[in-house]
Amino acid sequence: MSEETAALKAVGLGLRYRRRRGHVLRDCSFRLPAGRVCALVGPNGAGKSTLLSLAAGLIRPTEGTVHVLGTGPAEARERFAYVAQDKPLPPQLTVAGTLRLGADLNRARWDAAAAGRIAYAHHAPDGDRSGSLDPGARIRSLSGGQRTRVALALAFGKRPELMLLDEPMADLDPLARRELLGALMGEAAEHGTTIVLSSHIVTELDGACDHLLLMGGGRVRLAGDPEELVAAHTLLTGPARDLTGHTVVESRGTDRQLTALVRPGGPPGDDWRTAAPSLEEVLLAHLRNPGAPDLVTEGTVNP
Numbered sequence: 001m002s003e004e005t006a007a008l009k010a011v012g013l014g015l016r017y018r019r020r021r022g023h024v025l026r027d028c029s030f031r032l033p034a035g036r037v038c039a040l041v042g043p044n045g046a047g048k049s050t051l052l053s054l055a056a057g058l059i060r061p062t063e064g065t066v067h068v069l070g071t072g073p074a075e076a077r078e079r080f081a082y083v084a085q086d087k088p089l090p091p092q093l094t095v096a097g098t099l100r101l102g103a104d105l106n107r108a109r110w111d112a113a114a115a116g117r118i119a120y121a122h123h124a125p126d127g128d129r130s131g132s133l134d135p136g137a138r139i140r141s142l143s144g145g146q147r148t149r150v151a152l153a154l155a156f157g158k159r160p161e162l163m164l165l166d167e168p169m170a171d172l173d174p175l176a177r178r179e180l181l182g183a184l185m186g187e188a189a190e191h192g193t194t195i196v197l198s199s200h201i202v203t204e205l206d207g208a209c210d211h212l213l214l215m216g217g218g219r220v221r222l223a224g225d226p227e228e229l230v231a232a233h234t235l236l237t238g239p240a241r242d243l244t245g246h247t248v249v250e251s252r253g254t255d256r257q258l259t260a261l262v263r264p265g266g267p268p269g270d271d272w273r274t275a276a277p278s279l280e281e282v283l284l285a286h287l288r289n290p291g292a293p294d295l296v297t298e299g300t301v302n303p
């Protein structure tokens, strides 16, 4: 698949559950180019898991479409791996047995070495083997983090073109999180795998991801390259109150002093001190201000 092809594309994607008032997702349009590591962030209930379930073909949209690797989720099934938040695994199988099952189900493309690296290579401090996986251990006896490791090993072993990972880091310790991020980035760089991972730990993703989707209230609020998204914003501080001409994401202050995060519509003028915001500042300002205009880059809905 060429770099230009979208690994994941949504056009006017919407979902509402029959017994629920209002949309869980509405009018989501974005395009994720192949080979990117994409952080899917947003507050609880924003719609991150729903978006990943739609992409994995577990639920069908009520409006719009989602394209996976240039086709529908069902047609692309063999080519992507999806790791759900609750990581369902057969409780009675051993770790080694689970990986054997993964190999049997994916004979054509199973990468035992990649699966083994994720499952068994744990770089804990000397002498501490508590996070290491015993190949003979039953799944039901594993801790949450160890289970995550097995689920991710299955995903890596499948050697997919696209990985959809729903909060893969939530129950991993900080060392294991760092290891996983390293492995994901290595995977993307070496094999051109596209990775979408949802997470609440925004600061840890900064630098690890080259694409970002911020969801809020069932909408895609920000989408694109994180550096470009940050560069589109400026922090203004000054006594002036007139922000005409700028797209204001957030403004706070007193009668005398105002601080605003804006998308500048031109040079800010001498009254303002300007500063570059951090990625976290941009994300938090959008989350605090649901009415702020969305910004979606990367050729929104083109193939």
Ligand SMILES: Nc1ncnc2c1ncn2[C@@H]1O[C@H](COP(=O)(O)OP(=O)(O)OP(=O)(O)O)[C@@H](O)[C@H]1O
Binding pocket: 017, 020, 024, 042, 043, 044, 045, 046, 047, 048, 049, 050, 051
């Ligand atoms: N089966 C369902 N029936 C009705 N509503 C649902 C169902 N599944 C999810 N929702 C609702 O959809 C909204 C989005 O949920 P979703 O799990 O996608 O959010 P999320 O961003 O992944 O949240 P979190 O960060 O807490 O995991 C929530 O308001 C949730 O209550």
